[in-house]
Amino acid sequence: MNKKSIFVDAYAPVEIAYLRLWLTVSACMSIFLIFIEWLKENTIGMQLCFVGLLLQLVVIFSLPDGKTSWKKDSATIASGLLIICGVLGLYASPKSIFLIWQMSWFIIPGLLSLYWLTSEFVTLWHYSRIDRKTAEKGLSRNKIMDIRLSQIGSHVILLHGVLCVLLPVLWILDVAISPGNALGSEIGDAFTTEHFEKILTGDGFWLWFRNSLLVSLGTTFFGLCIAIPAGYAFSRYKFRGRDEAMFSFLLVQMFPGVIILVPYFLVMKSLGLLNSHLGLILAYSVTALPLCVWMLKGFFDTVPRELEEAAMLDGCNQWQVFTKVVLPLSLPAIAVTALFSFLAAWNEFLLALTFNTSNSMYTLPVGLASMISSTGQAWGDFAAASLLVSIPVVILFIVFQKFLIEGLSAGGVKG
Amino acid sequence: MVEIEFRDVTKRYEDGTEAVSSLNLTIKNGEFLVLLGPSGCGKSTTLRMLAGLEDITEGQVFIDGMCVNDLPPGDRNLGMVFQSYALYPHMSVADNLSFGLRMMKKDSRLPDEEIVSRVREAAKMLDLEDELDKKPKELSGGQRQRVALGRALVRRPKVLLMDEPLSNLDAELRHQMRQEIRRLHDQLGTTTVYVTHDQIEAMTLADKVAILDNGILQQHTPPLDAYHHPANDFVRSFLCRHIDDIVETAQQLTKA
Numbered sequence: 178m179n180k181k182s183i184f185v186d187a188y189a190p191v192e193i194a195y196l197r198l199w200l201t202v203s204a205c206m207s208i209f210l211i212f213i214e215w216l217k218e219n220t221i222g223m224q225l226c227f228v229g230l231l232l233q234l235v236v237i238f239s240l241p242d243g244k245t246s247w248k249k250d251s252a253t254i255a256s257g258l259l260i261i262c263g264v265l266g267l268y269a270s271p272k273s274i275f276l277i278w279q280m281s282w283f284i285i286p287g288l289l290s291l292y293w294l295t296s297e298f299v300t301l302w303h304y305s306r307i308d309r310k311t312a313e314k315g316l317s318r319n320k321i322m323d324i325r326l327s328q329i330g331s332h333v334i335l336l337h338g339v340l341c342v343l344l345p346v347l348w349i350l351d352v353a354i355s356p357g358n359a360l361g362s363e364i365g366d367a368f369t370t371e372h373f374e375k376i377l378t379g380d381g382f383w384l385w386f387r388n389s390l391l392v393s394l395g396t397t398f399f400g401l402c403i404a405i406p407a408g409y410a411f412s413r414y415k416f417r418g419r420d421e422a423m424f425s426f427l428l429v430q431m432f433p434g435v436i437i438l439v440p441y442f443l444v445m446k447s448l449g450l451l452n453s454h455l456g457l458i459l460a461y462s463v464t465a466l467p468l469c470v471w472m473l474k475g476f477f478d479t480v481p482r483e484l485e486e487a488a489m490l491d492g493c494n495q496w497q498v499f500t501k502v503v504l505p506l507s508l509p510a511i512a513v514t515a516l517f518s519f520l521a522a523w524n525e526f527l528l529a530l531t532f533n534t535s536n537s538m539y540t541l542p543v544g545l546a547s548m549i550s551s552t553g554q555a556w557g558d559f560a561a562a563s564l565l566v567s568i569p570v571v572i573l574f575i576v577f578q579k580f581l582i583e584g585l586s587a588g589g590v591k592g
Numbered sequence: 593m594v595e596i597e598f599r600d601v602t603k604r605y606e607d608g609t610e611a612v613s614s615l616n617l618t619i620k621n622g623e624f625l626v627l628l629g630p631s632g633c634g635k636s637t638t639l640r641m642l643a644g645l646e647d648i649t650e651g652q653v654f655i656d657g658m659c660v661n662d663l664p665p666g667d668r669n670l671g672m673v674f675q676s677y678a679l680y681p682h683m684s685v686a687d688n689l690s691f692g693l694r695m696m697k698k699d700s701r702l703p704d705e706e707i708v709s710r711v712r713e714a715a716k717m718l719d720l721e722d723e724l725d726k727k728p729k730e731l732s733g734g735q736r737q738r739v740a741l742g743r744a745l746v747r748r749p750k751v752l753l754m755d756e757p758l759s760n761l762d763a764e765l766r767h768q769m770r771q772e773i774r775r776l777h778d779q780l781g782t783t784t785v786y787v788t789h790d791q792i793e794a795m796t797l798a799d800k801v802a803i804l805d806n807g808i809l810q811q812h813t814p815p816l817d818a819y820h821h822p823a824n825d826f827v828r829s830f831l832c833r834h835i836d837d838i839v840e841t842a843q844q845l846t847k848a
Contacts, residue, residue: 481676481678483674483676483678484678484680484681486643486645486665486672486674486678487672487674487678487679487680487743488680488691488695489644489645489664489665489666490643490644490645490665490666490670490671490672490692491666491691491692491695491743491747492666492667492692492695492696492697493666493695494664494666497695501691501695502680505682506681506682
């Protein structure tokens, strides 16, 4: 009797599983590509992608399972056709980065399946020429390859994600460093710093920059001064109307900002705070407050009560408990909240536009918007300015990154 | 001379549940009292009222003959060890130990050299000399426990309070720390109130046990006396039967 080991039954080359997974992903991509070709009204492209999709499906469904003998051959043929389809696509239309990327979604999976389907391990397994030793060897090989392949796969997916995020930025960058003020030229065809020079030497930008910086820093400082004690009180003390107050904070957030615009304007007008930094700081602090308070309350909730009790027994009064124990532990959360309110103020447009009528009081977003109409669509200048606007934000993120990640609270209480 | 007295102390929460009902208890100078009872019997609440972390609904608590009901926790001159240790995560071990000394009021604040020497003394006593610069998260469970103990002792408190301090340790460490705690008590003679639900801990550590159930004091007596002369059925089943079971198991093991 031929006693087969469990290894032989359990063993299948890891390539098969990965081919199934990756081809499914690329089939989904093909559907997406068909959609794009449809948007571009490109019939040939649509047909080509459709053929590619069909071939990918054929490969998926005829991947060898170690039992059916015809499957391996048909899968091999289909993957060969897939490569041909991709190469044909490359020659069918004028070359561009997009086309190369598009067709590589057919060529690379095709090449990969062709290579793996004809490889030694898959062939042996397919024709059931497996003994215990080969199966054991294959299993340990599977384990190593599994890790590597899953890393490659997830990196490919992540790279596409990164590209989706970065593409608009790259585009803006390209416009900013291209001569002239036109949109839509090829990426990276010419280089000039004229736009940056124009923006940086003009007075408008630096004035707006100063306004924005004052308003944003003021908002951060003022907002935190209120939000930290408020969040702490909401987290630690029980008082009448506590839950109602927490809820009413959210209530304001439920309405679109435009509704509050008119009342805000009237309030600012009667207080004489139009065209002033203070008016904007007040308005921004108040709008950012609910979220800040909620965020901080959530963090203060996680600071163990016993730490405060220990501090009380060590002789701290309420203020010292807060400043010496709770506050140092909450620095990461406070940093995040500060960053949030700074960003909100830095990027806000509507209130700044409404409250400030004189050019000298504009913040950066309003100033940028005014550039579009006044200089006749100077896209190059505009792009350069918007890149400059985002630099402080990027710097802030780099500086605060440490805080964002750091979990200071770990280890104090049993853990 | 430190004497603690609970006089008709009641703790009632807002929803009306009574955690402790008219407790009368006196703890003598230098005594090691263990508050023993099942979960939710009010033993921790009793301790927290003594510490000043819970308000007292009715009755009075006296330390040294003075009613401390309205004295803030920091002024009662107590040291407390929490079940979760509650070490300050952002401070080094040395800073954790010295925090209480540094927080003393201006007029009674010790000179810096004295603080340093006290910390060093405590670290030596608890075998923490090599860990002084570490943060709590770098320490093992037993070391954290010792830091918590040191932090409570370094102020030379009148009373040492411990709220189930050993329940997060494994059996071997618990055994070690139990001996350590008793040794420290014999050495320093600080009046100690110790909360636990572990009968063995109570029997081995206590000068006197106070057994509570449902917020009511059942028996207050030396541990052996409680075992030999249980005051009621609750004490009999909670203390005596439990210990008998352990003895029986131990005998079976040695026989086998």
